[in-house]
Every structure is written in structure tokens, then in C-alpha cells.
Amino acid sequence: MYSEVDIRRLTWQSRRGMLELDLLFVPFVQDAFRDLPEEDKDRFVKLLACEDQDLFLWLMEREIPVDPDLHKIVRIILDRVQPS
Template structure:
């Protein structure tokens, strides 16, 4: 029995990889794609990230949106440490974005 080979290409605007719809790299993800990417292994993270997408994404500037997409690339345990204050990203801009997400501000 032969199984098809499936390649996993992570969605990331910063890496230049195409998204799951094959859109150009400078095209921002849709609200549906963002909500899907906010689904994590922890309900608390799901809620926090999705709330930021719904409340702040529409009014956020390009820089804030780019940093948010970087946050979505982080592993759940690391992201959880950041939002709970147990850790901090090395990148100051990313650390600022974590605060924006926690405070729900664009």
C-alpha cells in the first residue's frame, strides 16, 4: 500500500512562504486564517489570541500585525511563559507585542 507524501509548509508571512491558499507573501491572512492559527493546545491561549485578532487586528498597524504573526510562530509553552510573565522574548519588539496582546491593544 502506497501512501501519498504530504509536505508541511508552515504559514508565515515573515518567511516568505506562501499561505495555505497560495496567495502572494505580501497578502495578509484572512480573518478565518488568523482564527485558525490562533487555535493552540491551550484554551487560554486560544481565547487570548483570538480576542486580539477580533478586537485589535482590524485597527493595528503593519508593524504590530507582523509582530503578531511572529508570535503565532512561537511554540505554545514558550508563548504561555511570555503571556504569563514567566519569560520574555529576546526581541524587544516581540516583547512589546506580547504586552499588546495581553492588554488587548493594537
């Protein structure tokens, strides 16, 4: 279970310094994180531990994460900003 303090910390950690990542992560934490199932919240926390270069490639759909957990949360983030 993630508290409001945890969510504020995650919002801060979502500020990566790379505009493309900031524009995806910060709104995602503020608007969607609370409604995720716990396992997807854990996946997002795991995603934040990755290197910015990898995150950029995955979120710009130039590569796919090998880890299925990371692939799932990347898809959730992208589906949120690229609805079909």
C-alpha cells in the same frame, strides 16, 4: 495589508489547543487585529510562529521574549486584557 481571508486564517492559527492561549489570541484577532498598525500585525504573525510553551511563559508573564518585536506584541496583547 491583511485581507479578511488572512484574518480568518490567523483566527484559525490562533486556536492553539491550550485554553489560556486560545482565550487571549482568538478574541485579540477578532476584536483588535484590524486596528493595529501594519508593523504590529506583522509582529503578531511572527508571534504565532512561536512554540506554545514559549507563548504560555510570555503571556503568563513568567518570562520576557528576548526578541524586541515579540516583546512589544506580547505587551500589546497583555495591555488589552489587563488595562491599568
